[in-house]
Structures are given as C-alpha cells and as structure tokens.
Amino acid sequence: MRLNLVRRNVIKTFLVLTISVGALGWLLTGASPLPSDGFATLDSDATRGEAVFWAAGCASCHVAPGTEEADRPILAGGQSFASPFGTFHAPNISSDPVAGIGSWSVADLGNALLRGVSPKGQHYYPAFPYTAYTHMAPGDVADLHAYLLSLPASSTPSQAHDLGFPFNIRRSVGVWKWLYLRSDWVLQDAPTPELERGRYLVEALGHCAECHTPRTALGGLSQRDWMAGAPNPSGPGRIPAIHPKTLNWSVEEIAYYLETGFTPDFDSAGGHMARVVSNFARLPATDRLAVAAYLKALQ
Amino acid sequence: MKRFSFAVAVAAMGLIAVPALAQDFSGNVKARQGQFRILAINLGILGGMAKGEMPYDAATAQAAADSIAAVSMINQGPLWPQGSDNMSMEGTRALPAIWENQADLGAKWAALGEAAKGLQAAAGTDAAAIGAALGAVGGTCKACHDAYRAPES
Incomplete structure (x- = not known):
C-alpha cells in the first residue's frame, strides 16, 4: 500500500517532468513569427x-x-x-x-x-x-x-x-x-549618425561578421572575437581580420577598397569579397565611409 | 580588333591544357605573380593620382597605363601549367577552377586588356578621367578573382 503510493508518486513526478521538459522543448524549438x-x-x-x-x-x-x-x-x-x-x-x-x-x-x-x-x-x-x-x-x-x-x-x-x-x-x-x-548590437555605442549607419550596414544588412568572425562549435558567431578573422568556409585560406587591432588601413583606404576592390597597395579583392565590393560600389560614398568609421570604432 | 584580341587570349589560355612534364612550377608561379605585382605598382601610381594623394602628371600617368597595357598582352598560357593550382602546390592562391574554365579565363584576361586600353586613353586627360578608367580595370580584376582566386591563408 505504502509502496504503491510511493511508486505512484514517482510515476506522477516522472510524467509531470517529462511533459514539462517536452513542452519546454516544444516551445524552445517552435518558430516565433x-x-x-x-x-x-x-x-x-x-x-x-x-x-x-x-x-x-x-x-x-x-x-x-x-x-x-x-x-x-x-x-x-x-x-x-x-x-x-x-x-x-x-x-x-x-x-x-x-x-x-x-x-x-x-x-x-x-x-x-x-x-x-x-x-x-x-x-x-x-x-x-x-x-x-x-x-x-x-x-x-x-x-x-x-x-x-x-x-x-x-x-x-x-x-x-x-x-x-x-x-x-x-x-x-x-x-x-x-x-x-x-x-542587441555588438557595437553598443554609436554616438553619431555616421556610426549608427555604419553599424546598420555592417551588423545588419552587410552581415560582414558571417565570414569575418569565427564561429563556436555550434556554428554561432563568437562575439568576443568580433571581426577577428575566420577560416574560409568555402575552401582553403582564411577570411582576414578587419578589426582595428589587425587592419591598419585608414578610413579612406577602407572606403576606396569597398568602392574599387583595390587594397592600399593595389592588390585586388578576391573570392566572395569581390562580389561584396561590387555590391558596395553601388551604394553612396557616405555609406562606404560609414562602414569604415564603424570598423575604426571597434575596440 | 576586339574580337581578334579575344580570340588570341582564348587561344593563349588553351595552351594551359598541354600537360606539363616538369613538376617544379615555382618559376611559372613567380612569373605570374610578378606580372600582377607590376600591375599593382602601376595601378598604385594611377590610383594615387585619382585619389589626389599624388599630383597629376601626364607623362607618369601615361607610362603607368602603358605598362599595365603591356602586361595585359603577355601570353598567359605558359605561366599557368596544369598542376600549379593551390590544391597541388604551396605558394599560390590559384583555384583549380581555372583549369576547368579556360575559355572563361581567356575572356576575362581579354577584358583586362580592353580596360587597360581605356586607361591608356584616359591617362593623358586628368585625374578624374583616370579614376573612372581605374574603376573599369578594377572590375576586371574582381571578375577574375571572384571565381578563380582563393582568400589569403
């Protein structure tokens, strides 16, 4: 009798747990439009x-x-x-x-x-x-x-x-x-309209971090290594770091690169970046300067 | 003329298909990378003028543009033997796709030649004209690098 009660309680607890974990899992994995x-x-x-x-x-x-x-x-x-x-x-x-x-x-x-x-x-x-x-x-x-x-x-x-x-x-x-x-944004402070635009172009529309930031084992972007460069997802080589700790190009040089594909020493963009440059070349010059300002603002 | 240079370029690229006997391609790679370096140095002179970092000088600009045009006329075939891609050897970023699309590569090299002629024509005018013509040259660089050059390692 006593044993039965204990057993019933165990079963009940187990069921409640299973259902709540399941429900939580279902909620977690569901799409939220x-x-x-x-x-x-x-x-x-x-x-x-x-x-x-x-x-x-x-x-x-x-x-x-x-x-x-x-x-x-x-x-x-x-x-x-x-x-x-x-x-x-x-x-x-x-x-x-x-x-x-x-x-x-x-x-x-x-x-x-x-x-x-x-x-x-x-x-x-x-x-x-x-x-x-x-x-x-x-x-x-x-x-x-x-x-x-x-x-x-x-x-x-x-x-x-x-x-x-x-x-x-x-x-x-x-x-x-x-x-x-x-x-939330990675660059939290964007005190000028130019930086705000640059942040929107880099972090939102341009999705630059998708290639320029390394990923975790689960394939998420590692935010503490923001723009620190990453293995090339589609072949040998690396996607370069564009964080100011590594990239010492001036604002004008970055903007010119995004317009023409030419690096400061007139090498030219390769791989997927060539397409990115073709896209950015179609945007106003102020947008390319805003991207450069954003990159410079990264700490 | 345009069609002729296109045909010459395609024919030149066709030479790539000839199987190479020697396996040491370091000389070929050095030569092809050297020609790109010559392009970069001369583009740098013209780019400096276009960006206003360097005073415009017609003779210097013309010499730079002429050099770029000269490089664009180098027969590419012997510089790109089969097996000198980045999967087969170190020290190159040339993708194997180059050897699968030789006609396309020939067309893209010919496009550089055409853009270089535009640069030659613009060099004597002024910095603004150079800037516009440089854009066209840059477009031909990207068109090829997009498909055939791996990122830096």
Whole structure:
C-alpha cells in the first residue's frame, strides 16, 4: 500500500517532468513569427529597396552559380555552401510565385529576415544570415519587398539541403536561435549618425561578421572575437581580420577598397569579397565611409 | 580588333591544357605573380593620382597605363601549367577552377586588356578621367578573382 503510493508518486513526478521538459522543448524549438500587423501600414518603394538589396548582398548568394554580374539579377538560387553540418543550397528568391517568393507578403519577408521563419512557420537554417537581418528596419523590409518583386522571375525549383541527423530536423534550429538570435548590437555605442549607419550596414544588412568572425562549435558567431578573422568556409585560406587591432588601413583606404576592390597597395579583392565590393560600389560614398568609421570604432 | 584580341587570349589560355612534364612550377608561379605585382605598382601610381594623394602628371600617368597595357598582352598560357593550382602546390592562391574554365579565363584576361586600353586613353586627360578608367580595370580584376582566386591563408 505504502509502496504503491510511493511508486505512484514517482510515476506522477516522472510524467509531470517529462511533459514539462517536452513542452519546454516544444516551445524552445517552435518558430516565433512577428505580430502579423507589423508591416501592414508601411509604404514601400522599389527604388529605395534597391539600395537595401545591394547593401544586404542578396544577389551574391541567390543568383545561380557562375552568373555574371547584372543590374537586375535573376535570383534563381542554386549556389552551395558547405559547412560542418552539411551542405546548404541557396533557394530561389526570384519573383516567381511558385518557385520563388512572388506570392509573399511584406510580413512573410519580414518573418524570414527578422525571425528566420518561413511563411509556413518553419525555421530557416542560419546559413541564411537572419541573425544579422534581425536588426533590419521594418521600412527597409517593405522597400526590399517591393524591389525583389520587381526583379525577373525564374521557375527553377529550389534544391533541398543535404544535412545529416540531427541537423536535418528543422525544429533543432529553435534551440540554436535561442542561443544565437540576439536583438542587441555588438557595437553598443554609436554616438553619431555616421556610426549608427555604419553599424546598420555592417551588423545588419552587410552581415560582414558571417565570414569575418569565427564561429563556436555550434556554428554561432563568437562575439568576443568580433571581426577577428575566420577560416574560409568555402575552401582553403582564411577570411582576414578587419578589426582595428589587425587592419591598419585608414578610413579612406577602407572606403576606396569597398568602392574599387583595390587594397592600399593595389592588390585586388578576391573570392566572395569581390562580389561584396561590387555590391558596395553601388551604394553612396557616405555609406562606404560609414562602414569604415564603424570598423575604426571597434575596440 | 576586339574580337581578334579575344580570340588570341582564348587561344593563349588553351595552351594551359598541354600537360606539363616538369613538376617544379615555382618559376611559372613567380612569373605570374610578378606580372600582377607590376600591375599593382602601376595601378598604385594611377590610383594615387585619382585619389589626389599624388599630383597629376601626364607623362607618369601615361607610362603607368602603358605598362599595365603591356602586361595585359603577355601570353598567359605558359605561366599557368596544369598542376600549379593551390590544391597541388604551396605558394599560390590559384583555384583549380581555372583549369576547368579556360575559355572563361581567356575572356576575362581579354577584358583586362580592353580596360587597360581605356586607361591608356584616359591617362593623358586628368585625374578624374583616370579614376573612372581605374574603376573599369578594377572590375576586371574582381571578375577574375571572384571565381578563380582563393582568400589569403
């Protein structure tokens, strides 16, 4: 009788624990979209959106492999990104309503960029740099939406990612987000409008840290090594440090590099950075100077 | 003329396909890196003028632009033997993709030649003209480096 009671209590405790751990796990791994009405009232402008588009570097990953630079790129997807967790394939984000994102609302795009959540409520893998885009201004999302829908459509279907267990379970990304999807800035003090703009360009749109900052074993950015350089994710070599402790280029030299691809000794940008420079060359000179000011402000 | 230089460049790059007998490519690598160094030094002269860090001087600018054009006319084939990529040897950042896309590489080298001609034409004008022409040259550098050059190690 007594023993039965104890046993029953143990079972009860076990059940309660299992259910609460399970519920907590379910909550942790679930997708949390933005409030649905957040984007309804924003006016959107494709011309402004174009500047957001180039600053955010969308085309660099979402055009098909081997595509030449274009003023109005076809965002058919297909480029592969190897990682310790498997190989990711950039999806079609062209204006095609079926293969691409042509049927998306501004809120859908906002959820993707700011929360890493698909219109169906699934997590995106963080190969898509939403830990940076999470800082985007809602107005920029609306403008970008207008511009993306003005670009040519491609009916090329997106490829599935090649991932092993447990990374092929999208809910596992929920835990990752809980660890690494942060709303605060790395450079906390941006006392001038230029620094604020530079921080927005580097930490949000440009997602520079994705390559220039090393990662933890779980693939999150190691914030204490911010911009300290990292192994090249797509082959031999290293992505250089751009922290002022290492990079002694002047503000003008950094800005000139972002415009032309020429280093101070007139070597020229290589690899993925060549595409970044092509994007930044399309932005106003003040933006390139703002990026340089931001880098100089890092301690 | 444009088509001709393109054809010459493609033909020149075709020489890469000839299998190399010797395995020591350090001389080839030195030569090709040296020519890029010549480009960088002369681009530095023109860039200094374009940025206003150095006074504009027509003769110096012209000599620099002419040197860049001269490098762009060097036959590239012998400098890039098969097996001199960064997977096969140390001391180079040349990606194996170079040897898989020789026609594309030829086209990109030809584009440098065209941009260098623009630079030659602009050199005698003024610093602003040089700046614009440099942008075009820089674009051709990036176009090739984007696909065929690994980051620094």
